[in-house]
Amino acid sequence: MTSPATLRRNTYIALLFLLPNLLGFLVFTFGPIIISLAGSFTTWSLRPSVALRFIGIQNYTDLFSDPNFYFYLYNTLYMLLGLPIGIAGSLGLAVFLSQKLDLKNPLAGKRIALVAAIFSAVVSGFLFFIGMGSTAFLFFALGMITAAGIYFGSIGYRTFFYLPNFTAGAGTILLWMQLYNPNFGLINQTIDAFNQLTGLSITQPGWLTSTKSLLGFLPFPDFFNNGGFGLGAREAIMIMGIWASIGGNNMILYLAGISNIPPELYEASDIDGANAWQRFRYITFPQLAPTTFFIVVMGIIGGLQGGFEQARLMTEGGPAGVTTTLSYYIYVQGFERLDLGYGAAVAWVLFIIIMGVTLINWHYGKNSSGE
Amino acid sequence: MELRTLLKHIGLICIAIAMTLPFLWMLGSSIKPHSEIEELSLVPRNPQPENYGIVLRQSPDPYTGKYLDLNFPKWYFNSVFIATWVTVLQVLTSSMAAYAFARLQWPGRDKVFLLYLGTMMIPGIVTMLPNYQIMVQLGLVNTYQGLIIPTAFSAFGTFMLRQFMLGIPRSFDEAAEIDGANHLQTFLEVILPMAKPGIIALSILTFLGNFQSFFWPLVMVKDDAMRTLPIGLLSFQGQYGQQTELIMAATVMNVVPLIFLFIAMQKQLISGIQLGGVKG
Numbered sequence: 001m002t003s004p005a006t007l008r009r010n011t012y013i014a015l016l017f018l019l020p021n022l023l024g025f026l027v028f029t030f031g032p033i034i035i036s037l038a039g040s041f042t043t044w045s046l047r048p049s050v051a052l053r054f055i056g057i058q059n060y061t062d063l064f065s066d067p068n069f070y071f072y073l074y075n076t077l078y079m080l081l082g083l084p085i086g087i088a089g090s091l092g093l094a095v096f097l098s099q100k101l102d103l104k105n106p107l108a109g110k111r112i113a114l115v116a117a118i119f120s121a122v123v124s125g126f127l128f129f130i131g132m133g134s135t136a137f138l139f140f141a142l143g144m145i146t147a148a149g150i151y152f153g154s155i156g157y158r159t160f161f162y163l164p165n166f167t168a169g170a171g172t173i174l175l176w177m178q179l180y181n182p183n184f185g186l187i188n189q190t191i192d193a194f195n196q197l198t199g200l201s202i203t204q205p206g207w208l209t210s211t212k213s214l215l216g217f218l219p220f221p222d223f224f225n226n227g228g229f230g231l232g233a234r235e236a237i238m239i240m241g242i243w244a245s246i247g248g249n250n251m252i253l254y255l256a257g258i259s260n261i262p263p264e265l266y267e268a269s270d271i272d273g274a275n276a277w278q279r280f281r282y283i284t285f286p287q288l289a290p291t292t293f294f295i296v297v298m299g300i301i302g303g304l305q306g307g308f309e310q311a312r313l314m315t316e317g318g319p320a321g322v323t324t325t326l327s328y329y330i331y332v333q334g335f336e337r338l339d340l341g342y343g344a345a346v347a348w349v350l351f352i353i354i355m356g357v358t359l360i361n362w363h364y365g366k367n368s369s370g371e
Numbered sequence: 372m373e374l375r376t377l378l379k380h381i382g383l384i385c386i387a388i389a390m391t392l393p394f395l396w397m398l399g400s401s402i403k404p405h406s407e408i409e410e411l412s413l414v415p416r417n418p419q420p421e422n423y424g425i426v427l428r429q430s431p432d433p434y435t436g437k438y439l440d441l442n443f444p445k446w447y448f449n450s451v452f453i454a455t456w457v458t459v460l461q462v463l464t465s466s467m468a469a470y471a472f473a474r475l476q477w478p479g480r481d482k483v484f485l486l487y488l489g490t491m492m493i494p495g496i497v498t499m500l501p502n503y504q505i506m507v508q509l510g511l512v513n514t515y516q517g518l519i520i521p522t523a524f525s526a527f528g529t530f531m532l533r534q535f536m537l538g539i540p541r542s543f544d545e546a547a548e549i550d551g552a553n554h555l556q557t558f559l560e561v562i563l564p565m566a567k568p569g570i571i572a573l574s575i576l577t578f579l580g581n582f583q584s585f586f587w588p589l590v591m592v593k594d595d596a597m598r599t600l601p602i603g604l605l606s607f608q609g610q611y612g613q614q615t616e617l618i619m620a621a622t623v624m625n626v627v628p629l630i631f632l633f634i635a636m637q638k639q640l641i642s643g644i645q646l647g648g649v650k651g
Contacts, residue, residue, distance in 0.1 A: 011478065013554050014471040018483075021468035024524025029490050032501035039501065046507075096383060103376055133414030134399070141395055145387045149380055159637060160387040163394070166633040169583030170601035171625035174608055175397050178615050184409035186396050193411055247390060249644055256645040305494045309585050313605055330496050335590050340500045347497040354494065 036344040044341035046334075059345035067223045068321070069329075069346070073353075074224065075234065076325040078215065080303045082238035087295055089246040093161060094254035095284060097154040113151035116143050158255075161247025168244045173313045176240045180207035205231035208315055211322045225320035233323045237310045250295050257291035258284065293365045297358060304354050326350045397626070401619040405434045408615045422620040434614065441610070442595055443621065446603035449515075453588075453599060454581035456519045461577050462570055465528030469566075470558050472529065473536035474544060484533070487526045495586070503590055513593040522587060528573050535569030536562060572643020575636050579629070600625055 015022075040060070043053050063069050103109040120143015127136035148156040164172065179186045188204040195201055206212070211227030213234050220226040265283045274282070307325030311317045317324035317332065324332075326346060334343030399413040401422055407415045424430045431438045471477075472484050502521050503512075511517030539562060547557040563570070588599045598606065604621060611617055633640070 007476070007478065010475055014475040014477040014480070017467045017471035017475070017554070017558070021464040021524055021529060022483075024464060024520075025487065025490075025526065027505075028502055028521045028524060029498055029526065030486075032498040032505070033490065033493060035501035035504070036497050044504075046504075093386070096379070099379055101376060101379060101383075104373055128414075131416075133416070134412040137395065137399065137414045141391065142384070142388060145391065146380075146384050149384055149387065157383045157387055158641075159634065160390050162637070162641075163630060163633065164390055166579070167626045167629045169625070170585060170604045171622040172393075174604060174618055175393055175622050175626075177608075178400070178619065179393060179396065181615075184615075186393075186411070189411040243390070243393070252641055252644050301492070305496065308496075312585070312589070313608065327494070327496055330500075331586075334500050335503075340504065344497070344500050347494060347500065351494055351497060355492070358492070 037348060039341050040344035040348050042341050044339075044344065046338035046340060055341075059342050060349070062342065063345055063349065067221075071224050071321060072324045072326055072329045075322060076304060076307065076327075078213065079234055079238055079241075079307055079325065080300065082241050083296075083299045083303050086242045086245050087250060087292070087299060089242065090248070090250035090295075091254050091288070091292070093247055094251050094258055095280065097157060097161075097251075098255060098258045101153045103150075109150050113147040116150065117147040119143060120146070158247070158251075161251060163247075164244045165248030168248075170309065170313055172244065173240070173310060176236075176243075177208065177314050180236050182206050182209055203230075205235075207231065207236040208233045208323075209319055211320050213322070225322060227320075227322075233315055233319060237307065237314070237323060240310070241306075250299075253291055253295060254288060257288045261287045293361075297361050297365065300357055300361065301354055304350065304357070394626070394630075397619050397622055400616055401623045403616045403619075405614060405616055419616070422616050423624070426617055426620045426624070432614075432617070439611065439617070441603065441607055442598075443603065443624070445596060446598050446600045447624070449598060450582050450600040453515065453518050454578045454584075456515075457522050457581045458574050458578045460519070460523035461525050461528050462574055464524055465573065466532050466563060466566065466570060467558070468529045469532035469536050470554075470562060473533045474539075474557075474562060475554070487529060491526050491530065499586060499590070506591065512591055513597050515597075517591050518588060518597075518599075522581060522584070525577070528577065531573055532566060532569050535566045539565045568639065568643055571636075571639045575632075575640045575643070579632075582629075 041054060041056060041058075043050055043055055045052075103112075120140050124136040124140035124143070127133075127139060145160065148159075150156075152159075180188075182188055182204065185207070187207070191202055191204050210230065210232035211225050212230030212232035213226070214229065214231070216226055216229040216232075218226075261284065265287070266279060269279050269283060305327050307323065308327040308331060311323050311325060311328040312331070315323040317328050327350070330343045330346045330350070333346060334340050395413055399415065400408065402418045402420050403415040403422075404417055404419040407417070421430055421433075425432050425439060426441075426443055428438050428441070428443070472480060506512050506517045506521070509517075511520070543561050543565065544557055547561045552560070583601060584599070585601045588602045589605070592598050592602050595603075595606075604618075604625065607621055608618060
C-alpha cells in the first residue's frame with residue numbers, strides 16, 4: 001500500500017505531467033463540447049447583427065421539419081454502403097497476402113524478378129523508341145511491380161496496396177476528379193475505347209455530374225432529387241473511397257489478426273482434408289471476428305462523419321445536393337450561412353446517431369464475436 | 372505447387388496495377404501539353420515537363436501567356452511548418468500525459484482517462500464550431516498560432532501512447548527509482564526510449580494527418596499567404612480547374628514526397644498500427 005503522503009505527492013507529480021495536455025484538452029475539446037451543446041439552443045451566429053439569445057429547442061424543431069435534413073441523412077447512410085465492400089476487400093487482400101508466396105527455390109524468385117525488371121526495361125525502351133510511349137510506360141510499370149512483388153513478396157505488394165491510403169487527401173481527390181471527367185477522364189475514355197474496339201455501346205456514366213444512384217429505381221420522394229438507376233456522383237465518391245481504403249489500415253489489422261491465428265488450427269483442418277474455402281469459412285473468418293468487429297464499429301463511426309472533403313473539393317455537395325452528407329451540411333450551415341447554432345444542432349443530432357449505432361453494434365457485436 | 376504460387380503472384384500483380392494506375396495517369400498527365408489532355412494516353416507525344424515550372428511560377432503558362440496567380444512554395448512551407456509544430460507539440464503533451472496515466476498511481480486517474488476516451492467518440496465537427504469562435508475571440512484567425520495550438524493536444528495520441536507504456540514492465544521504473552532517479556528522469560531516460568516505436572508511429576500519423584488536414588485550415592485561413600497545401604489546391608482547382616495538366620503537376624508535388632515518406636517509414640508505421648490497433 002502507498003502511504004497517503006506518497007499518494008498526495010504522486011498526485012502533484014501526475015498533475016504536472018498531465019497539465020499541458022489537460023489544459024489543451026479542457027480549452028479545445030471539453031470546453032467546446034459544452035459550448036456547442038449550449039449554443040445549439042441559441043441564435044449563435046457569426047453575423048454580428050444577430051444577438052445571442054436562448055431559443056430553446058427551436059433549432060432542433062426546425063431541423064426535424066426540414067426535408068433537406070432527411071435527404072442529407074439518407075445520402076450519409078447511402079454512402080456507408082461502400083463500407084462492407086471495402087471491408088470485404090481488405091479481408092480478401094489480407095488473406096491473399098498471408099498465403100505462401102515464396103517459390104520453392106529462393107534463387108528462382110530472385111532470377112525471375114531480375115529478368116522481369118531487365119526485360120520490361122528493354123522492351124519498354126524499344127516501345128518508347130518506336131513512339132508507343134503509353135504502352136511502354138505501362139509495360140515498364142508492370143515489369144517493375146512484378147519484380148518488386150516477386151522479390152519482396154507480401155511486403156512489396158502491401159506497399160502498393162497501402163499507398164492510396166497513405167497519400168489520401170486533397171491531392172488524390174483532385175486526381176479522381178480528373179479521372180471521373182465525363183468527357184476526357186481516364187475512366188470514360190477507356191469505356192469509349194472499349195466500345196469502339198468491340199462494337200458494343202456501354203453507356204458512359206456521368207459520374208460526379210449525375211444524380212443517378214444504384215438505388216435509383218426505388219420510389220423516393222421528390223426532394224431526394226433522384227435521377228434514376230445508374231452510376232452517379234455518390235457511387236463515384238464511394239468507388240474512390242474503396243480504392244483509398246481497401247489496402248489501408250483495415251488490411252494491416254487483418255494481416256496482424258491472421259498472423260495471430262494458431263497454426264495448429266490449420267494443421268488440424270489439413271488432416272481433416274478441408275479445402276481453402278472451408279479453411280477460410282470455419283477457421284480464418286471466425287478467428288478474425290474481434291478484428292472485424294473493431295473495423296466495422298470504427299468504419300461506421302468514421303463513415304457517418306465522412307463526405308466533407310469530397311463534397312467540398314469535388315462537387316460542392318451537388319449535383320442537386322446528392323453528395324451533401326451531414327458533415328458537409330454542418331459546414332455549410334456554420335461557415336457559409338454563418339448560423340453556428342443551427343450547425344451545432346445538426347452536429348449533436350449526428351453525434352446521437354453515431355452513439356446509437358455504436359451502442360447497437362456493441363450490443364449485437366459482443367454476442368456474435370464472442371468477446 | 373510452384374504454378375499455384377505463380378498464379379497468386381499474377382493475381383496480386385493485377386491488383387497492384389489497379390491500385391497504382393491512377394498514380395501512373397497522374398504522372399503522365401502532369402507533363403502533358405494542354406492540347407493533349409483529352410487524349411487517352413499515359414505518356415504525351417510532346418512531353419511538357421515545364422508544367423512543374425509553371426505551377427512553381429518559374430515560367431508563364433504557355434496556354435494563357437501569364438504567370439499563375441498562386442504561391443505553391445509558400446503553401447508547401449506552411450503545410451510542413453504547421454504539421455511539424457503540431458507533431459512536436461502533440462507528441463510532447465501526449466507522451467507526458469500518457470506517462471501520468473500509465474506509470475503513476477493517483478486518485479481519480481481512471482475517471483479522468485475515461486473522460487478523455489469518451490470525448491474521442493464525439494465527432495470532430497462538434498468542437499470545430501466553438502473552437503472557431505474561440506479563435507475569433509482571441510484574434511488568432513488566419514495566424515500560425517491559430518492553426519497550430521488547437522490541434523496540438525490529442526486524446527487519441529494520449530490513448531495510443533498510454534497503451535504502449537502499459538506494456539513496459541514495472542521493474543524498469545523500480546530499478547530507476549532504486550538508482551535514485553526522479554520521475555522526470557524516469558520519464559525521459561527509461562520510459563520514452565522504450566515507447567519509441569509508439570512515438571514514431573504516432574509522429575508519422577500526426578504529421579501526415581496535419582499535412583493533409585483540410586477542415587480546420589479551410590475555416591481558419593483567410594488569405595493566400597496563410598494557405599496550406601490542401602487549401603491551396605482547392606483554390607487552384609477553383610481558378611485553373613480546366614487545366615488538368617497543371618492540377619496534376621501540383622498533385623504530383625503533393626503526393627510523390629508522401630510516397631517516399633511512406634516507403635522510408637513503412638516498417639515503423641505498420642508495426643505501430645498493428646501494436647496499437649489504431650485507425651489512422
